[in-house]
Amino acid sequence: MTADLTQASDVTRFRVQLAEQLGWTFDDKDVPQLADVLRRRAQAADLRSGTYLRRLAAGAWDEELTALAEELSINETYFFRHAEQFRALAEVVLPERIRDRAAQRVLSMLSVGCSSGEEAYTMAVVAREALPGPDWIVSVLGLDASAAVLRRAEQARYSGWSLRETPDAVRERWFHPRDGEYELDGRIRADVHFRRYNVAGEDADLWRPGQYDVIFCRNLLMYLTPALQESLVRRMTRSLAGGGYLFLGHTDSLGTRPEGLEPRHSHQTFYYRRSSVRENTAPAPRPGPPAPTAPIPGVPVRPAVRPPEPDLRPERDAPPDPGERATSVLDRAMRLLRDERFAEALTAMEGDRSADPAPAEMLLHAVLLAQAGRLGEAEMECRRLLDADGLNADAHHQLAVCLEGGAAVDVAIGHYRLAAHLDPEFAMPRLRLGLLARRRGENRTAGVELDRALGLLRREREDRLTLFGGGFGRIALTNLCRAELEASGVNR
Numbered sequence: 001m002t003a004d005l006t007q008a009s010d011v012t013r014f015r016v017q018l019a020e021q022l023g024w025t026f027d028d029k030d031v032p033q034l035a036d037v038l039r040r041r042a043q044a045a046d047l048r049s050g051t052y053l054r055r056l057a058a059g060a061w062d063e064e065l066t067a068l069a070e071e072l073s074i075n076e077t078y079f080f081r082h083a084e085q086f087r088a089l090a091e092v093v094l095p096e097r098i099r100d101r102a103a104q105r106v107l108s109m110l111s112v113g114c115s116s117g118e119e120a121y122t123m124a125v126v127a128r129e130a131l132p133g134p135d136w137i138v139s140v141l142g143l144d145a146s147a148a149v150l151r152r153a154e155q156a157r158y159s160g161w162s163l164r165e166t167p168d169a170v171r172e173r174w175f176h177p178r179d180g181e182y183e184l185d186g187r188i189r190a191d192v193h194f195r196r197y198n199v200a201g202e203d204a205d206l207w208r209p210g211q212y213d214v215i216f217c218r219n220l221l222m223y224l225t226p227a228l229q230e231s232l233v234r235r236m237t238r239s240l241a242g243g244g245y246l247f248l249g250h251t252d253s254l255g256t257r258p259e260g261l262e263p264r265h266s267h268q269t270f271y272y273r274r275s276s277v278r279e280n281t282a283p284a285p286r287p288g289p290p291a292p293t294a295p296i297p298g299v300p301v302r303p304a305v306r307p308p309e310p311d312l313r314p315e316r317d318a319p320p321d322p323g324e325r326a327t328s329v330l331d332r333a334m335r336l337l338r339d340e341r342f343a344e345a346l347t348a349m350e351g352d353r354s355a356d357p358a359p360a361e362m363l364l365h366a367v368l369l370a371q372a373g374r375l376g377e378a379e380m381e382c383r384r385l386l387d388a389d390g391l392n393a394d395a396h397h398q399l400a401v402c403l404e405g406g407a408a409v410d411v412a413i414g415h416y417r418l419a420a421h422l423d424p425e426f427a428m429p430r431l432r433l434g435l436l437a438r439r440r441g442e443n444r445t446a447g448v449e450l451d452r453a454l455g456l457l458r459r460e461r462e463d464r465l466t467l468f469g470g471g472f473g474r475i476a477l478t479n480l481c482r483a484e485l486e487a488s489g490v491n492r
């Protein structure tokens, strides 16, 4: 009797730990299975149940959480699962995102709870088929708490059963029969990366605002506690670009008016569109035009300038202290830039310009001017900055961004090189040089520059990612860099 009671309370504590550390909620009917898992895991760790639970509660026991994730999660998945959602992706979502990303030619997507990779690879296949040209970069990141399923995802070999819903034409184009299985084509594999991540944990970089075009999070929310469901949906919403899309599983509903998301219906399925990058306000403008400072050089389109928002004048008329004024304008504009509210950031800066702006203000002004398509003015601002300090690596970089799309590509390359030379820790000019070389078919140069960029991106300064990342965060840029490095075919 006492032993039974102890075990029941142990299982209750186990459920609390699973909720806190993996965000999982279980039904009472799962209690016998949980009791069995608790007994086996405690035995495997050579601990009594009570000691095992205390150790689990103390945290920082990563291997055990991984083992529990492997033991208890349901990993059912297959290619083109809920095919109607992939039809909506191909026919509604991607055409829109491709229009919005025309200047960058990059699509960044996320599969949360990707299991053995079928969902993430399906997203990449559908994107590859929808893209207007092979020079676009598709970057899909798959996340899962279980290391075992991610190992299978990395192998990219699947049974015929996994392909049971895959259209024949897709199977023939992107899968190669190998020893009774199907191996995914290398071009799709290069577009997709995987990472172990427990959604109950934080990761600021992963959830950086405005970085993904599309997020799939299907058949995961239903296993999570209401608090974690809410926090995950909030993080996913924030990290979508304005106009980006979220697909959930059939049983996951966010109600009729989820914050920041507009429900959409087509192809007999529901999904959500990020209504605006501006939080909690309406009406919400679409984000500004694609940024020429995006990490893909391509031909910078001179986007139409959006009219500034009328109600976005700085909050104060005449701050007393010029230093304090500069800091507050800069902070405000950087915050807006981080949220991809480019036009508002520019309005905020231009509404409160000092006669003698600090270098950081001039640089940000140049970045925002370039993003608004006012490349000539942006170039002038960079040159003014360089007149005052010819060794300013950021200014050389931004000047190169302004010049890269015009006839002066070689001059731009010179300024990127100078920026990289002046600050050997600066990843962004290396990335730009690598991408430019790729576009010019100079794969050897591309390999060298992208390899350096990859190493430096890990510790690139946050403010530089915000200023020069074109709305892409560290992870998206790293994925882009990796994908281009692989595509350059240079062995490292």
Ligand SMILES: C[S@@+](CC[C@H](N)C(=O)[O-])C[C@H]1O[C@@H](n2cnc3c(N)ncnc32)[C@H](O)[C@@H]1O
Residues within 6 Å of the ligand: 022, 023, 069, 073, 074, 075, 076, 077, 078, 081, 112, 113, 114, 115, 116, 119, 143, 144, 145, 146, 149, 197, 198, 199, 200, 217, 218, 219, 220, 223, 249
């Ligand atoms: C049923 S599968 C869904 C696979 C795919 N999204 C689909 O719909 O076909 C759920 C996945 O979520 C993963 N998962 C469960 N809890 C998680 C957590 N806390 N963090 C990250 N992934 C988790 C599981 O390991 C499992 O692979």
